[in-house]
Amino acid sequence: MTDTSEKIRSLFLTALMVFSVFAGTIAFSGGAAAAANVSVEQAAEYDSGTVELALNGSTGSAVPRGNIDVYIDGNENPGNYNVSSVDGTDDGTTGRLAFSLAQDVQPNRNLTVKVTGLSGGDGTVVAQDIDVTSETISTSGSNDTDINAFRGEVIAINDSDADATNNGPSIEVDGDSVVLSDSYTDNSEVYTVDTSDLDTGEDYTISVDNTEEAVVTISDLSLEVNIDDDVGDGANIDDTDTLAVNVSTNRGGEPANATLFNEDDDKVDTIVKNLQGNSNVVFDFGNQSADDSPYYVEVTDNQTGVSAESDQINVSESDDGEASFETGTVQDELGDVANITVQMSNTEDAVINVGSQEDDNYYIQGQLTDEDGDGEVTVQFNSYTAGTNNNNTVLSVPGDDDLDDVEEGGSFNRGDLSDDALEAGSYSINVTAGTSPDVTSPDAVGTLRLNENSVESIKTWAAPSDAEIDDDDVDIYDRIGVNLTESDDLAAEDVVVHEIQASGIEGALEYEEEDGSASDATEAFITATDTTPDRINSSDTTDSGLRLYVNRTDVGANAEEQPIDFSNSSGAVTVVDDPDNNTYFVAVDTSDVAFENGNTIVSEEDTRLNATFSVREGPLTDDRNSDSAIYTTSERDATLNLDDSGVVTVSAAAGQEVTGTTNVAPGSELEVEMESESEANPFVLRPETDVAPDGTYTATADFSEYSAGTNFTVQTLDVDGSSDFSDEEDGRIVEADTATVSISDQESDGSEVVVDSAQLSEGGFIAIHAGNASGDVVGNSEYLEAGSHEDITITLDEPMDEDFTAVAMPHLDTNGNEAYDFPGADGPYTANGSAVTDSANVTVGTEEEPTATEEPTETETEPPATEEQTEEATTMDSGTEEAETTAAEGPGFTAAIALIALVAAALLAVRRDN
Structure with a gap:
């Protein structure tokens, strides 16, 4: 090369490098800086792990090395950015201090260098805002x-x-x-x-x-800065609203600086956060003054240096804030949690006081913030924990709103929950908009009235053994009539639910959950309530004064009652609370609890139990409010319904019903096992069914594939087959009941239909379905004896006002009461596994009324006709074309009137001849 x-x-060598160097803002530390007389002469520089500071000093000596601290985004030596080497040079008045960092600073971070101990003393020089933009x-x-x-x-x-x-x-x-x-x-x-x-x-x-x-x-980094519209209308807010922007980018995970500038382009505040790819990150600058409006926010991606600005944000002065109470008087019972709703206008802050030192010798104060912006904050005051100086358990706010600066005081001070509690009575409450704790002139005043606690009632309900009473997806009130039935006679292994109507409980349960002692209502109730097997005049084992004792009372003469030992019955209790209605459902699984002597309810044939719930009337007193419920448990059993011959009879057809009664809780799932005794027709059928609210059950099975004359046995089991609790009974398959039905298309006024004929082997009813065999039953016949029937008129339950298809379906009288009880009983006759039916079109309308005729007008009696008039009438009766036309076209003319006219003409002719 x-x-x-x-x-x-x-x-x-640095072929994609965003590089810029900015002069730092220099700060000095009082007299120490003056003694050192050293300053940063020019820009601090950062390049590839080396920092250089050009210093100016008048000491005439070499630039001292001093002690060097490095800060990244305000954090000292983050990620071990420690100084590894230091070098200094001097030309008499100016020197350069250079040092290296142990590792490179990531791009677009805020680098601050602080040098102390200059000139051998404790002088300090700080170079700030050294933007690290090199990549x-x-x-x-x-x-x-x-x-x-x-x-x-x-x-x-x-x-x-x-x-x-x-x-x-x-x-x-x-x-x-x-x-x-x-x-x-x-x-x-x-x-x-x-x-x-x-x-x-x-x-x-x-x-x-x-x-x-x-x-x-x-x-494209797609860096976008949008005004947050959660408060105000985004670009226009007032000085009580939060100024915030949403920042998004298509590449996340890297930090960005968001800087707020005022109308003079002066920096107000800077926030550093990591961005998230394709999702908003909120930069919240809090409340801002209207004096420096408008504002804008500039966001810089630290890795790339790419920047984006928001639109202008206008801040105006808010109107004077006001705070008030939703209701002037709040009532609850001592020991419960009172909900005090504060409403706010033109403010998101308010100070609330409950009680007063002068009048009540007790008060508690808190700073409220309407974080969700809905204009109100609900304050929860726990009267059970009041006076314990455990502020977080006395005042609280639910949801997204906030509560700060809680202060509890007054001469009343409990120390702990076992000491004297707050008294029942009326306590003043007041609220003031803003954040000042000085509430000498509150915006609104009211009253918190704490009434005496009470126990109104306790009653028992039965639930199936496998019922999930605390299922969050099902409201316990929706279970009533389905698998929750009021009862004082339960089957062993079922769940007994004690419905306790009482006040003064909520505060203790909420305290246990907030204090961390309990994770749900069940644990809170068990922790707060004395359920030990101690009996009369025992001391409470908890501070709340709550007791629940369940004792067996049928122990015979000269014997003590046997209490249930809940402490050794883990998992047997489930609690569903409804404090708003002072109602608590305490469910006890009778299969999991044992008495103090070790015996279980299941092991006993019959038991009689007394459940007593009580609340201490006041602190440090044995006086109690209480109520009791007495109920029994019995061995699980079921009885199958037999025919007159003492067997369970079914037909060789589909939809055969086997019925019975049981003492297990309504809603329980059962199996009815039917097993053949015939080698030629072997079968085992186990249809499942639910126990009805009246304690009956009906299992439906298909016997259409088995021969008449086959014998079988029948027994009722729990749905999982774990136990049987009915006697084994004999059953027999007989010839299937048969029926035919015929209905023809017809016209009707909509109030009834007519079935042509029906043949019923066992008697029963004819039901009319609308539309098809699965349609609504719109009417049924009276009871029909076995045999043939014709022209059966059936009155519909409600008149039909338009044409419809009528489906006639014969039904059996399965319960023999000669009353149509389908679908609870009285299933349809079947053939080949389907209901016997016939259908017809019914045309709904009214009979045509005859055409209205013109009634003759009454006239006075005329004098006898003259000969001339008689001749004229005779001429008209002679059948001329003109006369026929007039007669045919006359209004209201009918054949009857024509006949009358002819007779009248004949009479006239006779008169004339005479």
């Missing part, structure tokens, strides 16, 4: 000269062989000569090419002295 080629490669991609020693640059970056070429008279190499971009800028270095010249005016997606060739070439591909 020629010397010329080597030189050219040296010129590309070097070396091409020396390689033939790869393809370079990628983002539009807006600066391509730099360093001619390390340049001297004082060297004007630099000749450089062209795509054949066009360009003017290169040069930047100061001591022994080199740096020439730069700005890519701001180049086109993205294009390749550009840079040649040096027409000898070597580098191909640069220009990409």
